Amino acid sequence: MQSTDLDNKITGRRRVVQKSLEYACYSAVTLTAILMIIFFATLGYRGIGAFTQTKIEVDVVEVQSTSKKSINEAMYRLVKEPDRTTKKGLRQLVTPNAYSTIDITEAGTYVLVAHTNVDMYVKGVYDKLTDSQREIVDILISDGKIYRTWNWSFWTNSDSRSPEIAGIWGAMVGTFYTIGLALIFAFPIGVGCATYMEEFPKKRNSWAYDFMEININNLAAVPSIVYGLLGLAVFIQFFGMPRSASLVGGLTLGILTLPTIVIACRTALRTVPQSVRDASNGLGASRLQTTMYQVLPAALPGIITGTIIGIARAIGESAPLLMIGMVAFILTAPTSILDPATSLPVQIYLWADSPERGFAEKTSAAILILLLILVTLNLLAIWLRKRFEIKWK
């Protein structure tokens, strides 16, 4: 009976093979998921501290000649008749840069950023405080004079030698300039190149066309540091552009993104059916008109999606920026594309390299932010594709 044969379950060797393959795939997926969860959990656990900041409330009774002296005097008041060592310990409870950010002109209560050692003690990461310091800190905590708040300065400050006041703003601005320039540079050239290759070649099987095609496909696989060397040799050495500037970084990342954009754009142009070109040409449109009015608009969702993915790759790129000197230590955010700048991944690299423990949580937090940006960009690309993709009939 044929029908009952079909109804029978798969048995024997076939079943074993099929099941074991199924389980192999299943465990691969599970393993990936577990690794991802561990990765994000570790980053989150390590980095979450950077989003809060320990602050100290200081009562200034008498204003001294400088803010630094006022703060120091206010700190000394916490202990009755402190000796030299205790005084030193008290001074070191607040960040060494406190006086440069707060201008003390009258008596009152001031909220200061705590020293990284206090910060780490409060967050329970490590304890490097002296006994007298620890005693005072514990009292201040129970008095509510030392507390943790949302760390706005992490978003608005630039890099610093002191981890407690270091922030990502400078790196964010650098990333913004660099990627903006890369986009302005690579998008028109990439789209132009792809459009020429797909729509206008005189002969598709000429050696020049093949040469271009091979080049573009291979350039997409070139290690990114090679682009850094290219940027160093061409833009800095040959054209004499300033070192460490986002201008050079933008051009270098632009070249890096170019093949990705060209390939994505060509794929998008190929999905536009020939019938659209026929229809437009049949109405008497020139090749250029057909391309500008019909083919490119129809391919635009694909082009933009591909560009976003290319740009997302460039945002995460650090190696080429190291080559062109964008590892600068940036205390203030760059104000023009010619200023020395750094970018988010390079900032992560710099912080990861710092010996101070306080930078460890900053590193994890910056990685989280970078990942958030990349995930957002990829989601945007997916959304654009779903929303504007043309379903050809």
Next chain:
Amino acid sequence: MEIETRNTLTLTKSQKIEVRNLNIWYGDAHAIKDASLKIRKNNVTALIGPSGCGKSTFLRALNRMNDFIDDCVTKGSVGIDGTDIYRTQYTNVNNLRKSVGMVFQKPNPFPKSIYENVAYGPQLHRMHESKAHLDEIVKNSLQKANLWDEVKNRLTSEAFSLSGGQQQRLCIARTLAVDPQVVLLDEPCSALDPISTNAIEQLILELKKSYTIVMVTYNMQQAKRISDTTAYFHLGEIVEVGATKKIFGNPNHRSTRAYVSGEFG
């Protein structure tokens, strides 16, 4: 003048297109062999024949759509109103395609609104003086294509939202919008159901009053129903040309007889 003398001849007066010794190669493949054909004004000329016989290639040669195919070589002459579109100074191919419009096998509207589909051609050639004028051109073209009543309330909706038959009529309206003299139809009904096919056939019969129509069809009954002249193609050659009644009733050639009676094809 030359044009006047030509007009005095009754034969050339009614003659819109004259193809003489047309040869087309795709690389090494000889697709059209020495084809000659006269196409009369305000007539429906049907090109029939088994698949791969070069009907479509021949049709595309009439408005130089074959130029877009890389390895296509065309020799011979195609005269439209006495001007050879291949050999003379008639170099403005875009204007040629404006006056010799083409409708394709599969409905191929642009991924835009119904209005934009029809307005695209006039906008390309700057045929309109104002927005109101453009609206009028769009309306007239849709009316000529018997589509106006069905779409007048949703001109801004997507062209893809129309049915297959409506899409094909939209494509015809789009072609008519640039005010052509000749309309080439490449198997316009092959992707449509019988009701839509009937609508298009009726439309073609109306259009022939103002346009010269050349159509390729795989459907012999259709050729019989709507064409005035029929040309039978076989292996790249025009085997027989004549009045449709003659071709289907009493063809001269054995191969034509075999084809129209359905022995092969």
